[in-house]
Amino acid sequence: MRTFIFAAALLLAPHALGKKAIARLAPNEILRKADDARAPEGDFSFFVKIGDYDGAKLLRTHVYKVFSKGTAYALIETESPLRLKGRKILLRNEDLWLYLPSVKRPTRVSLQQRLTGEVANGDIARTRFHNDYDAKISGSEEIGGKPHHVLDLKAKSDNVTYRKVQLWVDQKTYQPHKALFYAISGKLLKTSLYSDFKKALGENRASKVVIQDALNPKRQSHLTYSKYQRENLDDSFFTKEALP
Amino acid sequence: MTVSSQRKHCLSALLFLLVASRSESVDLSYNASFSSRVGVHVNGRVGLAINRHTLEAQQTAKWLNSWSLVGGARVYADSAFAMNDRYNAPVRGIESQEFAPRDLYLQYKNRGLQLRIGNQQVVWGESFGFFFADIVNPKDTREGGLGGDLAAQRIMVPMVNFSWFQGNYALQFLYLPKPFLNLTPAQGSDFAVPLGPFFPGFNVTLSDERILPLALSSSEVGIRGTAILNGWDMGAFFFTYFDRRPSYRPTFAGADVSVRGVHDRISSWGLTATKDFDAWVSRLELIYTANRPVDSFVFNAGAPTQSFGTSTSDEFVGVLGFDYTQWRDWRLTLQVSQDSYLRSVPGSLLPQNSTNLSFVLGGTLFRNHELTVIQSYCVNDGSALSQLLYMMPLSSRLEATIGTYLFTGSPSSSFGTFRGANRVFLQLKGYFGAG
Numbered sequence: 001m002r003t004f005i006f007a008a009a010l011l012l013a014p015h016a017l018g019k020k021a022i023a024r025l026a027p028n029e030i031l032r033k034a035d036d037a038r039a040p041e042g043d044f045s046f047f048v049k050i051g052d053y054d055g056a057k058l059l060r061t062h063v064y065k066v067f068s069k070g071t072a073y074a075l076i077e078t079e080s081p082l083r084l085k086g087r088k089i090l091l092r093n094e095d096l097w098l099y100l101p102s103v104k105r106p107t108r109v110s111l112q113q114r115l116t117g118e119v120a121n122g123d124i125a126r127t128r129f130h131n132d133y134d135a136k137i138s139g140s141e142e143i144g145g146k147p148h149h150v151l152d153l154k155a156k157s158d159n160v161t162y163r164k165v166q167l168w169v170d171q172k173t174y175q176p177h178k179a180l181f182y183a184i185s186g187k188l189l190k191t192s193l194y195s196d197f198k199k200a201l202g203e204n205r206a207s208k209v210v211i212q213d214a215l216n217p218k219r220q221s222h223l224t225y226s227k228y229q230r231e232n233l234d235d236s237f238f239t240k241e242a243l244p
Numbered sequence: 245m246t247v248s249s250q251r252k253h254c255l256s257a258l259l260f261l262l263v264a265s266r267s268e269s270v271d272l273s274y275n276a277s278f279s280s281r282v283g284v285h286v287n288g289r290v291g292l293a294i295n296r297h298t299l300e301a302q303q304t305a306k307w308l309n310s311w312s313l314v315g316g317a318r319v320y321a322d323s324a325f326a327m328n329d330r331y332n333a334p335v336r337g338i339e340s341q342e343f344a345p346r347d348l349y350l351q352y353k354n355r356g357l358q359l360r361i362g363n364q365q366v367v368w369g370e371s372f373g374f375f376f377a378d379i380v381n382p383k384d385t386r387e388g389g390l391g392g393d394l395a396a397q398r399i400m401v402p403m404v405n406f407s408w409f410q411g412n413y414a415l416q417f418l419y420l421p422k423p424f425l426n427l428t429p430a431q432g433s434d435f436a437v438p439l440g441p442f443f444p445g446f447n448v449t450l451s452d453e454r455i456l457p458l459a460l461s462s463s464e465v466g467i468r469g470t471a472i473l474n475g476w477d478m479g480a481f482f483f484t485y486f487d488r489r490p491s492y493r494p495t496f497a498g499a500d501v502s503v504r505g506v507h508d509r510i511s512s513w514g515l516t517a518t519k520d521f522d523a524w525v526s527r528l529e530l531i532y533t534a535n536r537p538v539d540s541f542v543f544n545a546g547a548p549t550q551s552f553g554t555s556t557s558d559e560f561v562g563v564l565g566f567d568y569t570q571w572r573d574w575r576l577t578l579q580v581s582q583d584s585y586l587r588s589v590p591g592s593l594l595p596q597n598s599t600n601l602s603f604v605l606g607g608t609l610f611r612n613h614e615l616t617v618i619q620s621y622c623v624n625d626g627s628a629l630s631q632l633l634y635m636m637p638l639s640s641r642l643e644a645t646i647g648t649y650l651f652t653g654s655p656s657s658s659f660g661t662f663r664g665a666n667r668v669f670l671q672l673k674g675y676f677g678a679g
Contacts (some may be wrong), residue, residue, distance in 0.1 A: 082640050082676070082677055102393035112570070114572065159522070
């Protein structure tokens with residue numbers, strides 16, 4: 001009997017330890033891991049193709065090249081359509097500027113203003129939640145037979161794109177599955193679905209994100225991420241004086 | 245800039261680009277656009293208001309991550325003036341065709357240092373639609389500021405532009421060895437303020453200075469500092485330069501008067517600020533210019549040649565604007581500006597205080613069509629300028645725009661003066677590029 005109990009304990013131990021390990025991770029650590037499955041840390045660049053849909057109808061397609069340095073700096077360059085090439089969006093901390101070749105000067109804009117379709121400037125410029133939000137586990141839910149943490153994210157400052165975010169994170173892989181984005185009034189603004197996790201800069205990361213309008217779910221933007229590259233970007237690359 | 249000096253500039257740039265392109269480490273890119281704009285007058289005037297075909301191209305060569313050379317030029321031909329008898333020879337001469345170098349500079353950039361030498365544009369303002377703090381580059385005012393994008397209306401001029409930026413702070417020094425001045429419409433153009441009424445009974449001819457000689461005494465110097473503090477993006481500048489806008493000096497000879505547009509040295513101090521207030525983004529500009537020349541007209545029956553004169557007054561301009569950011573498919577900008585001359589000039593051709601209200605409402609409609617409505621209203625005299633632009637993308641490279649400019653108000657009012665220029669137009673614009 002003792003042998004059986006010992007053997008059972010040995011067999012169950014990894015699960016018990018695993019569960020304990022999962023439970024031990026602080027909500028902000030879970031969020032950091034979920035961020036890793038969305039975008040890398042450090043200096044990097046990537047391309048994102050955004051298709052805006054109304055139901056099944058493709059309204060427009062844009063391609064952007066994004067340079068990112070840490071969580072504070074990002075530069076979004078429009079690659080196509082050609083008639084919009086040269087447009088740039090610069091993010092420095094919580095401040096954002098739009099550079100239009102037709103005006104030839106950086107113009108102050110808001111993180112919450114739309115880039116295209118359902119995508120706000122901040123959706124692309126801010127690649128990680130961890131620095132902008134405090135996380136709290138509000139529950140767990142099974143999606144497709146896999147247990148997920150439900151994280152409630154509360155904005156640390158007023159100058160982020162969304163005041164509150166709910167994020168579903170796979171308890172085993174820490175990959176994000178779904179996010180709900182809320183306004184200050186508590187109104188649901190949009191949802192995001194993360195999928196097609198592919199190896200990029202050493203980690204599996206979501207290469208496809210579908211952002212859906214909460215009021216009219218037919219309105220969707222499909223974001224496809226590709227060509228991640230490590231970069232060595234000086235801070236001065238992200239100054240509005242260097243934009244033109 | 246003379247045609248020969250323009251050609252010299254372009255040839256030098258092309259040679260430089262050719263040499264640069266032979267190096268293996270050079271990253272080359274180009275972009276170009278071709279546009280055709282055809283417009284007709286409304287408000288009674290017959291014939292074409294514009295029939296302009298413009299080609300603009302720019303080539304950029306970058307090497308060693310620090311150096312780049314940018315060369316660009318614009319050329320246009322416009323047949324509307326030759327086809328319409330109402331335009332005189334000076335108008336046809338200045339409006340019918342043009343070749344102009346655009347950006348044409350060598351740049352060195354390394355971390356927080358940037359040095360740019362050559363033809364370029366520098367923009368200091370934050371407001372839209374008007375060039376209040378945007379005082380460095382002269383402007384092409386031949387189409388009353390409506391000829392195209394703001395960037396297209398700036399005349400690129402040679403300068404040394406040195407910038408140092410560190411974190412949230414930046415400092416910029418400008419040195420312009422030779423002053424270049426606004427390109428103004430010829431008398432008889434839709435956008436010219438007629439000088440005839442100020443010289444009753446005289447035959448008026450007008451000549452305007454475009455450049456001043458290359459000399460140390462005529463060089464221009466500017467400095468600007470910017471800082472981002474607690475979300476406030478602030479700038480302060482000083483610029484000593486020759487007034488880009490002319491003041492007029494008449495010379496009488498019998499029944500003829502020769503009016504010369506001259507440009508005096510002035511100095512401007514300015515402050516700019518922007519802040520994102522979540523639902524609104526605000527913009528502020530304050531500009532003070534000491535001793536700005538102001539033309540005046542007080543009819544002197546005994547000595548008519550003494551009626552027209554020029555005095556000076558300190559000028560203060562304040563601009564406050566807000567962008568509303570909360571609409572899904574629409575954007576709204578509101579702007580109020582006040583232009584005041586602090587000393588009264590009797591008979592001044594410019595109002596001592598002028599208040600302007602403007603708004604821009606723009607949005608995306610079905611099939612990515614974009615509608616933009618711009619309304620500017622002069623509070624002092626009730627005149628207004630209404631602009632409506634409807635842009636239809638035809639492909640990723642091609643777009644069509646239908647637009648109209650409508651000036652309303654009395655013939656002597658700020659905007660009403662240009663009622664004869666009212667027009668509707670159609671424009672096709674194609675974009676090309678590589679690299």
